[in-house]
Amino acid sequence: MRLSPLNRRRWRNFKRNRRAFWSLWIFVVLFGLSLFAEFIANDKPLIVSYRGELHFPVVKFYPETAFGGDFQTEASYRDPEVQCLIVSGGLEECFDDPEAVMADAGDGIVNGEPIAKGWILWPPVPYSYDTPNELDTAAPSPPDAKHWLGTDDATRDVLARVIYGFRLSILFTLIVTAVASVIGIIAGAIQGYFGGWIDLGLQRILEIWGSVPELYVIIILTAIVGRSFWLLVAIVILFGWPRLVGVVRAEFLRARNFEYVRAARALGVSDRKIMFRHILPNAMVATLTFLPFIITGGIATLASLDYLGYGLPSSAPSLGELTLQAKQNLQAPWLGFTAFFVFALMLSLLVFIFEGVRDAFDPRKTFE
Amino acid sequence: MTQPLLEIRDLTVAFRQDGAETLAVRNASLTVAPGETVAIVGESGSGKSVTALSTVSLLPDSARVSGSVTYAGRELLGADERTLCEVRGNDISFIFQEPMTSLNPLHTIEKQLAESIELHQGLRGEAVRARIIELLEKVGIHDPASRLGAYPHQLSGGQRQRVMIAMALANSPDLLIADEPTTALDVTIQAQILELLTDLKRQENMSLLFITHDLGIVRRIADRVHVMKGGEIVEHGPTAELFAAPRHEYTRTLLEAEPAGRPDSPPEGAGEIVRTEGLRIWFPIQRGLLRRTVGHIKAVNDASLSICEGETLGIVGESGSGKTTLALAIMRLIRSEGPIVFMGEHIERLHARELRPLRARMQIVFQDPYGSLSPRMTVEEIISEGLGVHGVPEGRDTHVMVGEIMEEVGLDPSTMHRYPHEFSGGQRQRIAIARAMILRPRLVVLDEPTSALDMTVQVQIVNLLRDLQKRHRLAYLFISHDLRVVRALSHKVMVMKRGDVVEAGPAELIFSAPQTAYTRALMAAAFDLKAVEGGGI
Numbered sequence A: 001m002r003l004s005p006l007n008r009r010r011w012r013n014f015k016r017n018r019r020a021f022w023s024l025w026i027f028v029v030l031f032g033l034s035l036f037a038e039f040i041a042n043d044k045p046l047i048v049s050y051r052g053e054l055h056f057p058v059v060k061f062y063p064e065t066a067f068g069g070d071f072q073t074e075a076s077y078r079d080p081e082v083q084c085l086i087v088s089g090g091l092e093e094c095f096d097d098p099e100a101v102m103a104d105a106g107d108g109i110v111n112g113e114p115i116a117k118g119w120i121l122w123p124p125v126p127y128s129y130d131t132p133n134e135l136d137t138a139a140p141s142p143p144d145a146k147h148w149l150g151t152d153d154a155t156r157d158v159l160a161r162v163i164y165g166f167r168l169s170i171l172f173t174l175i176v177t178a179v180a181s182v183i184g185i186i187a188g189a190i191q192g193y194f195g196g197w198i199d200l201g202l203q204r205i206l207e208i209w210g211s212v213p214e215l216y217v218i219i220i221l222t223a224i225v226g227r228s229f230w231l232l233v234a235i236v237i238l239f240g241w242p243r244l245v246g247v248v249r250a251e252f253l254r255a256r257n258f259e260y261v262r263a264a265r266a267l268g269v270s271d272r273k274i275m276f277r278h279i280l281p282n283a284m285v286a287t288l289t290f291l292p293f294i295i296t297g298g299i300a301t302l303a304s305l306d307y308l309g310y311g312l313p314s315s316a317p318s319l320g321e322l323t324l325q326a327k328q329n330l331q332a333p334w335l336g337f338t339a340f341f342v343f344a345l346m347l348s349l350l351v352f353i354f355e356g357v358r359d360a361f362d363p364r365k366t367f368e
Numbered sequence B: 001m002t003q004p005l006l007e008i009r010d011l012t013v014a015f016r017q018d019g020a021e022t023l024a025v026r027n028a029s030l031t032v033a034p035g036e037t038v039a040i041v042g043e044s045g046s047g048k049s050v051t052a053l054s055t056v057s058l059l060p061d062s063a064r065v066s067g068s069v070t071y072a073g074r075e076l077l078g079a080d081e082r083t084l085c086e087v088r089g090n091d092i093s094f095i096f097q098e099p100m101t102s103l104n105p106l107h108t109i110e111k112q113l114a115e116s117i118e119l120h121q122g123l124r125g126e127a128v129r130a131r132i133i134e135l136l137e138k139v140g141i142h143d144p145a146s147r148l149g150a151y152p153h154q155l156s157g158g159q160r161q162r163v164m165i166a167m168a169l170a171n172s173p174d175l176l177i178a179d180e181p182t183t184a185l186d187v188t189i190q191a192q193i194l195e196l197l198t199d200l201k202r203q204e205n206m207s208l209l210f211i212t213h214d215l216g217i218v219r220r221i222a223d224r225v226h227v228m229k230g231g232e233i234v235e236h237g238p239t240a241e242l243f244a245a246p247r248h249e250y251t252r253t254l255l256e257a258e259p260a261g262r263p264d265s266p267p268e269g270a271g272e273i274v275r276t277e278g279l280r281i282w283f284p285i286q287r288g289l290l291r292r293t294v295g296h297i298k299a300v301n302d303a304s305l306s307i308c309e310g311e312t313l314g315i316v317g318e319s320g321s322g323k324t325t326l327a328l329a330i331m332r333l334i335r336s337e338g339p340i341v342f343m344g345e346h347i348e349r350l351h352a353r354e355l356r357p358l359r360a361r362m363q364i365v366f367q368d369p370y371g372s373l374s375p376r377m378t379v380e381e382i383i384s385e386g387l388g389v390h391g392v393p394e395g396r397d398t399h400v401m402v403g404e405i406m407e408e409v410g411l412d413p414s415t416m417h418r419y420p421h422e423f424s425g426g427q428r429q430r431i432a433i434a435r436a437m438i439l440r441p442r443l444v445v446l447d448e449p450t451s452a453l454d455m456t457v458q459v460q461i462v463n464l465l466r467d468l469q470k471r472h473r474l475a476y477l478f479i480s481h482d483l484r485v486v487r488a489l490s491h492k493v494m495v496m497k498r499g500d501v502v503e504a505g506p507a508e509l510i511f512s513a514p515q516t517a518y519t520r521a522l523m524a525a526a527f528d529l530k531a532v533e534g535g536g537i
Helices: A005-016 A018-035 A080-088 A098-107 A158-194 A196-210 A214-225 A229-240 A242-255 A259-266 A271-308 A319-328 A333-361 B048-054 B081-087 B109-121 B126-138 B157-169 B187-204 B215-221 B239-244 B249-256 B323-330 B352-359 B379-390 B398-408 B425-437 B455-472 B483-489 B507-512 B517-534
Strands: A047-050 A053-055 A119-121 B006-017 B020-032 B037-041 B063-071 B092-095 B175-179 B207-212 B224-229 B232-238 B272-287 B292-308 B312-316 B340-342 B362-365 B443-447 B475-479 B492-497 B500-506
Touching: A005 A018, A005 A333, A018 A158, A018 A333, A047 A080, A080 A098, A080 A119, A158 A196, A158 A229, A158 A242, A158 A271, A158 A319, A158 A333, A196 A242, A214 A229, A229 A242, A229 A271, A242 A271, A259 A271, A259 B362, A271 A319, A271 A333, A319 A333, B006 B048, B020 B037, B020 B048, B020 B063, B020 B232, B037 B048, B037 B215, B048 B063, B048 B175, B048 B207, B092 B157, B109 B126, B109 B157, B126 B157, B157 B187, B175 B187, B187 B207, B187 B215, B187 B517, B207 B215, B215 B239, B224 B239, B224 B249, B232 B239, B232 B249, B249 B455, B272 B323, B272 B475, B292 B312, B292 B323, B292 B475, B292 B492, B292 B500, B312 B323, B312 B483, B323 B443, B323 B475, B352 B379, B362 B425, B379 B398, B379 B425, B398 B425, B425 B455, B455 B483, B475 B483, B483 B507, B483 B517, B492 B507, B492 B517, B500 B507, B500 B517
Parallel strands: B037 B207, B037 B224, B092 B175, B175 B207, B312 B475, B312 B492, B362 B443, B443 B475
Antiparallel strands: A047 A053, A047 A119, B006 B020, B006 B063, B224 B232, B272 B292, B272 B340, B492 B500
16 A cells, blocks of 8 residues: 555654654554464363374363264363363373373373374363353462463453453454544534534534433343444444544534535535535544544443443453453452553553654644 | 834854754844834745844744844843743734634633733732723723623634734733734734724834734835845845835845736637636534524525636635635535536536546645645655646656646756655745646636745736636636736626625726625725836836
C-alpha cells in the first residue's frame, strides 16, 4: 500500500513519540499472541504422537478410541489413563496403574516388551480458561509452580483466564467501537450535512435515546434472552453510537459551507459523494480524537457489567468476573492484583497509543 | 541619523519541522527611527510577517532565531519574559490583518480595551472608561459611549479594525507594527484606515512599521521601504527614490505587476448565455415555535443581467453588497425568486436531478485557492471529479484529458499525483480553473479569483482568464472588489450596494463617467492610490 505524503508525515510523527510507538508494539505483540490463545493456554495438547502417527488435538477432534480407549467422546487428555495410552502406544495395563506404566515407558520397554512409544507436546500453559483442576488445597489456591497466577474459586487457572479474558475484552471493544463508529459517523454526517428539520428531528430522537437507562435494558433483556456475548455487543452498540454523533455533526456543519464542498456541488456531485469523499476525510481528525474514549469505554463497560453479574455467562473468561471474585475472596489477593495489573496495562497501552495517534493527526502540532 | 528606535541586525529565522530546517528570514537588517514610517513589502512567504513577529518574540516554539533586535538600546532577542511583557503592548503594539479573529468574540469592546489599560497603566474604574472613550473617539468611532457594550460581531469590518487600532494605541506606544492591517477590508474602508493611521502617527509621534504586499499603500504612507523576497531584503531605500529608480530586478517586477490591458471585444453575433429578470434573494427570518416568517434579510433586490458568449460581466461592490449571493443564485446553489434563463432554458424551477446535466455547462472558481481544493485529494482526482459526474466523452481517457487541461492552464502535467498543499497560491488557482474548464463550460462564475493572490500572480491569472475566454468563447461573470482587475477583464460592469444594483452599463462608460456618488466613491478609493503611484511607473 502506498501511503500518501500526509499519512507518511503522520506515521513519522507517531514514531517520534517513543512512548506511543513502544506501546503500540507491546500491544500488537500481546494482542497478536492472545489471538492464538488456544495454542498458548489449552487443556488439549498441541501435538500427540501415537504409535508413530502425529495427531493435532488443538485443531481436531479425536475420540478416546483413537488412542485405544473405551469412549466415543473426545479424549480427555488430562486424564493419566489417556496420557498413559498415548505414551505406551495403547497398553491395556494403563487402565490399572497409569502412573507406573508411564514411569516404566521412559526407555521404550514395558515389562520387558518393546512398545510403540508415543509423546505429548503441551502448550506452555496446559489449562484452558474453563478447565477445572484437582487441587491439594481449597480453591482459590495461591500461585505455585503449576498455576503461575494461582487459581480462582472454581479451581480454574487464573493465567489461562487472563489470556483469554484479554482477548475477549479487546475483541469486544474493537467490534463495538467499529460498528458504533460507523453508525455514529453516518448519523452525524446526515445531521450535519442536511441540517434543518432532519437535524432537529434526529437531535430530539438522540436526546430521548440518551435518557433510556442502559443498565435496566440490559438487566431486562438478559433476564428474557439469557446472557450471551453477542447480545451484549448488540446492546452496547445500541447505546454507544450516539457518542460520536455530536462531533461528526459539528464537523459536517462546519465543512458543508467550505468552498471545496461548494465547488463539488457546482460540479453536480451527488450529496452522498460529497459527504463521504469530500467532507468525511477532513472530519476524520476530530473523530479520531474521540475514538480512544470509546475504546477504553468499551472495555470498562464490559468489565463493570461482568462485575455486576449482568455481563457474560459466568463460564466465559472475563476480567470483570475476576474482579468480582477478588472482592468476594479478599483472602486471595493474587486475584485482585492480577485483575488490577491486567486492566492497568491494557488501558495504559491503549491510552498511550491513541495519545500518539491524536498528536500525529494534529496538523497544528509541529515536531522537531 | 538619530539613535534608531528599533534596530534589527542580521536577523535569521528558521523553522524546524520533521527534522528539516526551513529558512524563513535570512540576514535581515533594518532600522526604524523615532517618528518614521518604514514599510516592508513582499509577496506571501517572503518572511515579512516573521520578521515583524520576531521583534518581540511572538514566533512559535519551532522557530530558531539568531541575530540581534534592539529596542531603544535594549536587546530583545533572548530577553526574559518580564522584559518582553513590558515592551509588548506598552512600547511596541501590534495590529493584525484579520480584525474578526483578533478580537475575542465573547468580550465587549469596553472589556477588550480595559484589559490592556488596567494591565499596563494601572488605571481603575471611571478613569479606564474615560480613557476608552477618548481612544475610540480618536480612532473615529461615532458616539463611542454608546458602543462600549457592543460585541465584535455587532461592528462592521472597518469598525473592528478601528477598535483594534484603539487597543494598539491604548498605552501610547512608541512603535506600532501593522501587519497587513487593510488587506481584509474593502477599498473604501482601506482608504479611511490608512488616513487614520497617518493622522494618528503624526499626533502621537509614533513610529510605524508597516507590512504589506500593496505597493500603492507603501507609496502613500512610507518614508522608507524594504523589499523582501525569499527571506532576504533585496533592496531598501527612501520611498521616492526606490519607486523612481528601482535597482533590483525583483522590485521592478513588483512595480510592473499591475493587471493591465483591456478585454478583447466580444465576438460578432454572439448568442446569449444567461439572463435574469428582477432576480430577488431574500432570506426569511423565522421566529418562535411555529417558525413564522417575521421579516427578511434582503440579500439581493431586483437584479437583471444578461451575458453573451465571449463576454464578461463584472460585478463590483463592497463586502455584504450581495455580489456573491447573486452569483450563487444564478448557479442555482441557493434559492431565489425570478426567472433565470440559461442557454435558452428556464432553470429557476428545475430539480437538482434535472439540473445536473446543466451543471457541466456552468462552472465556478472561488476566491480562496486554499479553501476550494479538498486537501485530501490529489490534483488529478480534483480536476477529474466533474468527469466522474458527467461522464468522459466517447473515446477519451480521463488521464489524458487531465494532462491536456493542466497544460492549457499552465501547469506541469507530471505533477498531477501531488496534493494541493504542495502548490503555491497561484498554482492552486490554476488547478481550480482547470477543474472548471475540463467540462468545457459555457458560463464561468469567477468569485474574486485574484484577490487572495500576490500582485505578480494576479497578472498571470488575469492573462490566463482572458486567453481562455478568447479560445473557448466563454461567458464570464466576474465578481471582484478590485476595480483594477475588473477593468482589465470586463466588457460590462454592474455596481451593487447592499443588495441593490446602483449602476450598470458598458465598462468603458462606467469607468470614464460614473453616474452615482457611490460608484465615484468606490473609484476614488481604488484609483486614488493608483493615481499617486501612476506617475513614476
